[in-house]
Amino acid sequence: MSQYLIVFAQAHEEFRLPELLSVAELHHFDLAVPDDLDVTRPFAVFTLDKEEHARLLARRCILIKSVYEFYARGTTYEELHQQNKAARPKWEKYTPDTSFKFVVNGYNQSIPKARQREVIENFSYMDFLGKIDLKTPEVTMGCFEEYRDTVGNTRHKHEGDGNFREAFFGRLLEEGTARSLIKKFDVKKRLYFGNTSMEAEISLLMANQTLASPGKVIYDPFVGTGSMAYTTAHFGALVFGSDIDGRQMRGKGGISNISDKLLDSVLTDAEQRPGIMRAAAQYGVEQRVIDLCTFDVTQNPWRCGEMFDAIITDPPYGVRAGAKRLGRKKERGMPAVPSQPRPDDQPYIPPTKPYELADLAADLVVLARYLLKPGGRLVFFLPTVTDEYREVDINTMLCGGMEVIANSLQDFGAWGRRLVTIRKTTCESFPPPTFESHAEEGEVEGAHIPAHKDFRGKYFQGFKKEFGTPVEAERTQDGG
Amino acid sequence: MVRLITHNLLACHVKRCTTNNFPLQLKDVQLALREAEFNADFLRGFMPRLEWTALVQAACQVGDDSLPLEAPEMVDDEFLKNLHHVLLEIHIEEGAMVCPNCQHVYPISNGIPNMLLAENEIG
Ligand SMILES: C[S@@+](CC[C@H](N)C(=O)[O-])C[C@H]1O[C@@H](n2cnc3c(N)ncnc32)[C@H](O)[C@@H]1O
Ligand SMILES: [Zn+2]
Numbered sequence: 001m002s003q004y005l006i007v008f009a010q011a012h013e014e015f016r017l018p019e020l021l022s023v024a025e026l027h028h029f030d031l032a033v034p035d036d037l038d039v040t041r042p043f044a045v046f047t048l049d050k051e052e053h054a055r056l057l058a059r060r061c062i063l064i065k066s067v068y069e070f071y072a073r074g075t076t077y078e079e080l081h082q083q084n085k086a087a088r089p090k091w092e093k094y095t096p097d098t099s100f101k102f103v104v105n106g107y108n109q110s111i112p113k114a115r116q117r118e119v120i121e122n123f124s125y126m127d128f129l130g131k132i133d134l135k136t137p138e139v140t141m142g143c144f145e146e147y148r149d150t151v152g153n154t155r156h157k158h159e160g161d162g163n164f165r166e167a168f169f170g171r172l173l174e175e176g177t178a179r180s181l182i183k184k185f186d187v188k189k190r191l192y193f194g195n196t197s198m199e200a201e202i203s204l205l206m207a208n209q210t211l212a213s214p215g216k217v218i219y220d221p222f223v224g225t226g227s228m229a230y231t232t233a234h235f236g237a238l239v240f241g242s243d244i245d246g247r248q249m250r251g252k253g254g255i256s257n258i259s260d261k262l263l264d265s266v267l268t269d270a271e272q273r274p275g276i277m278r279a280a281a282q283y284g285v286e287q288r289v290i291d292l293c294t295f296d297v298t299q300n301p302w303r304c305g306e307m308f309d310a311i312i313t314d315p316p317y318g319v320r321a322g323a324k325r326l327g328r329k330k331e332r333g334m335p336a337v338p339s340q341p342r343p344d345d346q347p348y349i350p351p352t353k354p355y356e357l358a359d360l361a362a363d364l365v366v367l368a369r370y371l372l373k374p375g376g377r378l379v380f381f382l383p384t385v386t387d388e389y390r391e392v393d394i395n396t397m398l399c400g401g402m403e404v405i406a407n408s409l410q411d412f413g414a415w416g417r418r419l420v421t422i423r424k425t426t427c428e429s430f431p432p433p434t435f436e437s438h439a440e441e442g443e444v445e446g447a448h449i450p451a452h453k454d455f456r457g458k459y460f461q462g463f464k465k466e467f468g469t470p471v472e473a474e475r476t477q478d479g480g
Numbered sequence: 481m482v483r484l485i486t487h488n489l490l491a492c493h494v495k496r497c498t499t500n501n502f503p504l505q506l507k508d509v510q511l512a513l514r515e516a517e518f519n520a521d522f523l524r525g526f527m528p529r530l531e532w533t534a535l536v537q538a539a540c541q542v543g544d545d546s547l548p549l550e551a552p553e554m555v556d557d558e559f560l561k562n563l564h565h566v567l568l569e570i571h572i573e574e575g576a577m578v579c580p581n582c583q584h585v586y587p588i589s590n591g592i593p594n595m596l597l598a599e600n601e602i603g
Contacts, residue, residue, distance in 0.1 A: 214522075290485060296596065
């Protein structure tokens with residue numbers, strides 16, 4: 001058992017712990033959460049059974065910048081050095097003739113070169129006799145000063161200890177290599193994408209929440225342009241996708257944005273292939289995209305349940321890619337119009353009725369309970385109005401045998417979206433869901449109305465209670 | 481695409497079409513063969529979900545008779561290899577799947593099956 005210092009990337013705080021726990025579960029090891037863990041801080045010390053576990057985290061967690069073997073921490077350097085001296089047995093072996101370097105980093109404040117040198121000199125009692133090697137040292141010792149805010153970052157060269165919250169010290173074990181995937185899956189460099197595409201970092205975090213790995217089968221019922229199909233397939237899973245609108249998956253033909261030369265180099269029987277398959281080929285995961293189908297998930301053709309290890313999806317919020325389902329709004333009294341099955345690659349003006357987000361979320365959970373294998377996971381986004389959100393909102397959409405195991409907010413200010421991870425805890429089989437209309441008008445007296453109810457209306461109202469001027473809508477990150 | 485694994489998992493879902501609505505019949509299919517990664521654990525794990533007879537029939541229709549008529553109790557490497565090929569490497573690119581009961585035609589174009597129903601077909 002050893003302690004490891006995790007240095008997090010400065011993004012998506014609420015996703016940090018769920019990701020660590022998911023990756024630990026994926027690799028079948030325990031990750032004890034320290035009592036004093038504060039995920040808003042960029043440093044955390046974990047106790048792990050094996051060094052290999054720390055390495056596995058560093059190789060798979062998108063939000064890990066680096067992992068250190070932990071030696072010492074302190075709210076003052078005095079405290080830190082005292083601890084570090086006590087930790088001598090851990091670092092002693094590197095002192096006789098291992099090449100090394102020291103790095104000193106500040107969080108929220110940068111530390112002047114001169115003071116960095118001072119900080120390093122104060123570790124001289126460690127007595128490293130090997131040669132200093134700044135390029136390819138055998139060991140890198142890291143010292144981090146965590147400041148609460150950015151105030152006071154112009155510092156005099158010979159200033160003493162900064163007024164940090166805490167400092168940490170350890171030996172670099174592994175850089176967080178999974179972070180580079182954010183570049184690889186950059187939407188702008190993708191051969192096929194649309195205005196519903198999910199940003200790379202979030203698509204990767206979602207994939208980690210599904211425990212994607214070779215041999216698993218994962219389904220996105222609102223696959224759109226396939227953003228999460230690529231990341232889950234990258235981690236080895238086989239993927240199914242479906243969407244009510246075939247054009248989302250195929251593309252509208254004519255590929256803008258890339259040069260013909262690049263096209264030729266990647267594509268073989270080009271143009272005709274669905275956009276999702278072109279992008280999948282770009283990422284080398286084409287063969288893992290098992291199939292894409294056009295259908296309304298509320299009228300789905302799945303023959304049986306308990307097929308998927310995970311369902312990963314960004315449901316239509318009604319903001320950009322509106323939630324819709326087949327059917328007419330006022331169905332009663334309407335004569336059944338005999339109509340032909342329609343082609344899925346033509347402009348689609350179907351008889352659809354609006355699909356309320358709260359109903360959709362509840363339906364999705366019931367569908368997932370049917371389609372997931374026992375222990376499988378449903379990972380999806382739920383948009384919500386920040387001020388109005390209550391913990392109980394999530395419970396309004398749960399059903400027996402489905403348990404929330406993570407719920408992380410991505411905050412855009414007036415609104416946000418929550419990445420919800422639900423585990424199917426039951427081994428019972430369930431009949432396919434019916435997607436019956438939810439109580440249309442007049443909610444059950446006293447029933448809790450979740451803040452994501454009528455999200456679209458609130459979005460276009462600018463989240464004002466009444467006729468406010470709409471706030472400038474998030475342009476790039478509304479995801480739907 | 482429309483690999484035989486998918487064909488084995490899709491049934492006609494037209495309202496009130498609940499018997500004899502599987503397997504969908506393959507019509508005028510154009511095939512493509514593409515190599516896929518072999519994963520024995522996946523194959524073993526997925527076998528209980530398959531409708532075996534339907535799979536064997538579909539495979540025969542597209543010219544592959546490597547599978548036994550009954551799902552074997554004991555699976556060996558040779559069998560898994562054949563199963564892998566049938567499930568994942570045979571793609572239907574064009575054509576249609578037709579419901580044996582209500583005759584609904586689900587067209588396949590560029591590998592994507594259109595499983596959308598017409599207005600009078602939904603429940
Ligand atoms: C927010 S987008 C998902 C975007 C996707 N993650 C991507 O990377 O592009 C929601 C998708 O749901 C589809 N959709 C809406 N209602 C549907 C329904 N009832 N059944 C299936 N798909 C539906 C829309 O066509 C849209 O592509
Ligand atoms: Zn039918």
